[in-house]
Amino acid sequence: MMRLPYFRYLAPRTVREAAEMLAANPRDAMLVAGGTDVLPNMKRRQQVPGTLVGLRQVAELKGITNGDGLCIGAGLTLTELVGYLKIPGPYAALRQAAVQVATPHLRNVGTLGGNLCLDTRCNYYDQNYEWRKAIDFCMKKDGKTCWVATSSPKCLAVSSTDTAPALLALGATITLVSAEKTRAMALADLYRNDGIHYLTRQPTEVLTAIDVPRLDGWRSTYWKLRRRGSFDFPVLSVAAALKLAPDGSVEAARIVLGAVASQPIEASAAAASLVGERLTDEAIARAGELAAVPARPMDNTDFTLAWRKHVTRDFVTYALRELRGDDMSKLRLSVARQLV
Amino acid sequence: MNDTKLHLIGKPRRRVDGRAKVTGQTKFADDIMLPRMLHCKLLRSSVPHARIVRIDATRALAHPGVHLALTGKDFKVPYGILPVSQDEYPLEPTHVRFVGDPVAAVIARDELTAFEALDLIEVEYEPLRTFSTPEESLEHEDPRIHEYGNQGNIHKAVSLGFGDVEKAFAGADEVFEDTFFYQGNTHLAIEQHAAVAAKDPDGKLVLWSSTQVPHYVHRALARALEMRAAHIRVVAMPNGGGFGGKCDPFNHEIVVCKAALLLDRPVKICLTREEVFYCHRGRHPVLMRFKTGVKRDGTITGVHLKTVLDGGAYGSYGVVSTFYTGALQTLTYHIPTYKFEGCRVFTNKPPCGPKRGHGTPQGRFGQEVQLDKIAEKLAIDPAELRLRIVEKPDTLTANYLQVSTTGLAECIRRVVAASDWRNRFRKLPRGRGLGLACSSYMSGAGLPIYYNEMPHSGVQLKLDRSGGVAAFCGATEIGQGSDDVLVGCVAEILGIDPMDIRSVTGDTDLTPVDLGSYSSRVTLMMGNAAIQAAERAREFLAEGVSRKLEVPKGRLVFAERRVFDAEDPAKGVSFSEAVCLAEAIFGTLGTTGSYTPPKAVARFKGSGAGPSPTYSYSAAVVEVEVNASTGWIQVTRVWIAHDIGRALNPTLARGQVEGSVYMGLGEALMEEQEFRRLPKRLSHALVHKFPSILEYKSPTALDMPEVITELVEHPDPSGPFGAKEVGQGPLLPVMPAVANAVYDAIGVRIDEVPITPEKIIKALEAKAAGKPARYGPAHFPDVPWPETLQVPPPWEGGDGKAINAPPRPSKELARKSHAPEVVQS
């Protein structure tokens, strides 16, 4: 089997300790939570930290409270999160996203924080050392060229986290803690459209909490495209959240696309087109067309890029129809192979 | 034998190895841990096609923890599964042929150390032109990937004619011509190949390996290591799935043997998933052209099939695979004239070989999809059409395959009834559809891989005074349940419980030969051998009991662990007592049984592929839903009927059918052994697109539809208790049935697998643009076919020989090709 390289393992018990350990090894250390992303990457030598700072025993990261909105510790496992959101209400998108990550086994160890910081993915990069050697590596690790677009100055690896689009649609904010300071920011500001530098988080910062505002009057949903009913990362996802007025017209809307760029992409024009409108078939179709415009899938995931682009509008309409109240269970079963 | 006499056979039972498997106690090759054991890693070529200019492992050898480094110069003799394709070296000394071809090995104290040392081996390559497609290989004769083969990069081209197809087309009312493509795919057994080699205390060599063919591995080791075969023991560990992927002797097996001999320490290797993709030997990508003539009533007048196989970088079973793409077409429907031309080319990709259904699914896909088109054109229901033309029992086909029993018509009727076909086919709303397809498969290849006249399977029994019986057989348990079949057959004859029997299998030192778990041969061949051995044992016991009870032998019944008088069941002895009685007369008790298949009728060159003691038949109906806007496909239900002769243990038989449907749906909908070539001006790379179990898509449990299985049981005279195969046949109808269902649902033909949403959208777009409503290959390449070997079919007075057999090759040529050309699998 593939073996991990040698590394040093540090086991802090508090966020503070963890932040100090990162500060002491700024170039060499990485955090590990569930390890379902970073450990396979290390086996394939895509990431080779000399030190891993393990968050397993940091109890502070494992809380979840529902007061004035949701406050979720970054160390909560996805299984725990899904269990907590049994009656998700306006947070349905988050539950649907979390429950469709990977497989039950991986969700039992994978955390929400790890999911939000998940490395970007690419068919030329998520390969073991020998394979990457056979293509003379690529820009993201050990090489010079981007094989997806050989003239591209930047890496186009794909943001493949399921929960980020959902949390963005819900307007989440996050807290980052380093040895020096604590800062809060919109989750949207965590991401950059660059496959290598895909996070604005400093290597010395710990993501501690995710806050989702109170969303009275909102409803949300998440649709994920992948080939199979389990295991697969998203190759397109649509998170949508709407606030509806009593007369059924849209007061506010957010539509976020996942897995179409190196960061989640807000389809703002599509969302804006809905505001003030009732969710008629026409309004939904128009939003679908508009949402598909910013989707720029590349040829580095499963399925062909032309087809992923082609079905973007379909998936946006699925989401909006579901929020309108249509019974989408049959389609959901066909696409997700399960009801989520 | 009739049902009323059987006590165990035919009743659903927990398999004998079930407990060990579900409690995690089965020991697989990777579970073996021996004192002082070292670990091996292979350095594989990082370039697709090149000469090795220089290779230097000195630095690797100096790395702390490294015990040995091996390169191509440590192995002098090539090997390969077929006598005609001895074209592999354990480590390639001079010429690498694909990314993943092993060139060096490091043996170290642990895997990590070995892995790190691999990077210290210096290899200098001189790149050669890379061939990524059969078209490229057909176009360029040079450089040759191998020095042998028909010509250039053509490994094998064959042409067989059974009657005059041109005349048959002229006499047809309609002639159909279609081109199909069947994409390559791999076995994806959950267990990665692993092997441990050690010198035993006597100084002899032992190899424990996850192999389906210990006998052939044994022979390959003796050859490649230049050792006395009697001093080599190969133990086939239970396989965590095989599907044909562990049917070749492998380089890693030979390498660990060599290392263990040199170091006198146990050496283990466990391949990574990526390396398993490089071992491959999976389904050949096949481009095919079907030309079929039919009468208005659906009667077939003739079929001309041409295939081109993308063989990858080595021979493997390829010569046989080539014949198999055209061998079994004649078994299902009556085909009075038949011409088959097949050509396998080498390319710089992992070698293809036998995967479940070996060579047959590709041709079967084209045949069954074309039949669907024919039925539509002739305005005959496709089920009705097939029922009209099914081949009759006890028929010798145009290409001299002997059909004995066939339950195909009943299989069709059963799936038609169960799926409510008559009310639903072509009548469902747009987006939903039904498709039907049929197939047939061998119950064991009639010929061995190397020519010999000895049995194909042997079973020995040892009877103990305790009433316990040990059953020995070389067959390999690969998850299919062969241990259970062995024990079940013996238990039935001796009237004891399966738990009273210990099976010892797959061990070249301890067990009599069995050729291996391939070609659906084990149940039929080992089963017959087991019955013979058990009947001989019963004879001894009957003698002892008969003397004691003074009851004629013919009246004795063996059942419920007793031997008793049929006319007075109270009069009897326990089984263990029966053993004691017989032992007192004959001495300690042991018997043997063996099985040799009947001789095939056909005697033309290439006729080795196809003959079998008997054939299984299957029919399937698949129901799909297809989304017109996205092309998204969901298979909602599968009905499948399989003519198994008799299900020895129906639980296992159903498992095989359902597993086949599962694998078939994977091939139909998503599995692809795909390659990526980087832009030529920047790179030479030609790599497997994604050698990982995450991105090589194979269905999950959630993607499985409901499967309704029907077993059709009409005992076949040649099978043990009438049993035919079930391990491979039920896979075959699934892929074409999906394609036919997609057409029923949405009105476009996808003439290739996998059938993906993208292809459906492309076909729908073509249809909207007024082009043919299909997605699939348009061209069939030019191939320099050899002169057709003309074999008149039986009804034209043929005797199975070619009438224009070319002169036998000169002695010199014959010597050059190592061994007589024998073909089968």
Ligand SMILES: Cc1cc2nc3c(=O)[nH]c(=O)nc-3n(C[C@H](O)[C@H](O)[C@H](O)COP(=O)(O)OP(=O)(O)OC[C@H]3O[C@@H](n4cnc5c(N)ncnc54)[C@H](O)[C@@H]3O)c2cc1C
């Ligand atoms: C087969 C397979 C399928 C998968 N499928 C999916 C899928 O469908 N969808 C999906 O979204 N993901 C998928 N994943 C990825 C992964 O399992 C999940 O994203 C998981 O939630 C990651 O969490 P983790 O705790 O295991 O992360 P880790 O591997 O521990 O960490 C991931 C990254 O986040 C960083 N990190 C972790 N915690 C923090 C923190 N508190 N602060 C700052 N940085 C942190 C780590 O340094 C690392 O860079 C899959 C993985 C596998 C192996």
Ligand code: SF4
């Ligand atoms: S997008 Fe380009 S640079 Fe980024 S991982 Fe893929 S091939 Fe490498």
